[in-house]
Amino acid sequence: MLPFNTLLTIQRTAAITSFLAGALVVAVVIFLITTSSTSEDKTSVKHKVYKLRGRYFFVLTLCVIAGLFISLRLLPYTKFQEKPDEIVTIVAMQWAWKMAPGISDKSPADFEGSNEITLPAGRHIQFNVTSSDVNHDFAIYNSKGVLIAQTQAMPQYHNKLEHYFSEKGDYHILCLEYCGMPHAFMVGIIHIN
């Protein structure tokens, strides 16, 4: 289960690590430019750099393995989620969201639902997401405008997105897969109370 309530931290962590990585790159560039006026024999440089490279290789490999080990447990897929308390069917169409509680046995085209829906807080909700025409992407934004969860809405397939709304309030649905002209205007709303 993803720590959705701390999701801001995911974006912030991304920001901080990327910034540090960028700063490191800039530092190396400046270092290389400013130290290049010295002349040193290639073999001795090679010796020094390769020693550093050996250590770097070791540390990086450890980081990669650790990074994979930690992050590959935090997956948004059903297998990694709790058993849902409630199921909601979502059908994306050009250019609206059809949402209704329960599992539907209708075809996506015949399914009826609304752009607006009310759901309870503090429950594991599974969104059963599909599309009746082209690819869309069902993305949930909280009231502060933070993207907190998403899954593609694709024709022929059902993606199961689980989310636990800990806070009450209005959540907006935006489409995050280009689906034609009014793509940027394809919004829905979920009230959580």
Added chain:
Amino acid sequence: MIQLNPAEIKNQRRLVIVWSITFLIAFPLLIVLGLLMRLNQGEEIKLGIDTFYVLMTLHGLGMAGVLYSMAFAGLWYLISTRYVRLSVATGYVVYFLILAGVTGLAYATLLGKFGAGWYLLYPLPFKGTFWPTWSTGLSIISLTVLGVAWIIGLVHVVYALSKEFGGFTNLLGWQYLGKKEIKRELPPIVMITTISLIPGLIAFLAGAVFLIMNLMQYFEPTLAFDTLLLKNLVFFFGHTLVNITLYCCLGWVYALLPEFTGREWKTNKVLVYSWNATFFFILFAYFHHLYMDFVQPLPFQYAGQIASFSSAIPATAITMFGVITQLYHSKIKWGIVPLMFLLGVAGWAIGGFAAVVDSTIAVNAVLHNTLWVPAHFHTYMLGGVVLFILGFLFYLSHTKEEQEKDKTAKFGFWLFVIGTHSFIATFYSGGLRSIPRRYNDYSGIPIEATHSMGAFLARLALIGIILLLIGLMVMYISILIKLGKKNNTTVIQAAEA
């Protein structure tokens, strides 16, 4: 090694100049499309929604196509003047096919209003479109022509190299892994070319299958192909194309940087291992485009993240440390060519890191299809590939002394670099603020903070874009004045000699 007569070199040089001029014309035009998009997102101008998506499609397809083609043309030139004879006629066939394909796309978008985006995600080109069906057909056919041209070109190069170096596995450097003595040294550029172009070939074939299926759909609208399969095909194609564009450029960085540092950069076991590993990472990393397709088989999702993370190891430990070994205490004179290569590698590193962040599935859940995505690939392309290409063009047009002394060009260069990174910073910030990508503007977003932040960042981007355009024009003057004039760099010393 080959013995070329001056006439042959002249012909190859003419071909690469034709390429360069085409690139120099197309590139700023495509930038202007980007500028218009950002202006529209900043609500400074009001394009029709359809126009926005038409421009987006042409900009994306055009940039990806033009940069790959130019990267390939650069490799072609260096290989054909140093290592193996390539047919100039084939070179022109490729050129004119690409020109035809690009013209077709320009026609289909600008006049036909085709606006399905550069990866025309099936079945979007066939449902709820705002453009006539013929422009879908023309686009698919034009893309097929491009694919055919690229395949002809790369097969010709790899085939010629493989004959010259005694077999395909030699091109991958496998002879370095055994105990036998190396009869013929393998220049890194040849190995890197092969390792870029073979995945390229596989990807273009996947692209061809994708296009054929689209073509069938076009003629028989009742068909319904598997959407997940087509998504896999198109992202395998698109990701690989963009990925190998940069790797192609690295080929010439390996070949040319030593000419400025005076330190050789040779193939050895470690290099062979690392590039052969890269071969697989190129093929499997594309799965990171489908993380949010929860129905994609789980092993593929794992493969995507593992391949993406792992690709950082050879990229940084081998190539970037290689660049450090080249430059550290080298007493190099910082002409514009080595500067371009160094800053290009830096752009690649930054864009690459941002890509690795986004290829973490848990992070992708909140960054997928936000502006973080254009942020990372614009860094990689504009801050990496474009600098490598401009560096190559300076190499082509300037002597070593000229490129050291050219102060104006260096000024333009720094403007360009600063402009690029400030422009891209607005994309990164947007991604972190959850601003969606591919929105003509943000006025439809019901969350006011998101709408105004999106529009504000788009306006802010203008400063960077203007700086980079000025920088680019300054460099253009310098390149164009010298490009046609001299044959200075055609005195080829085959690097292996």
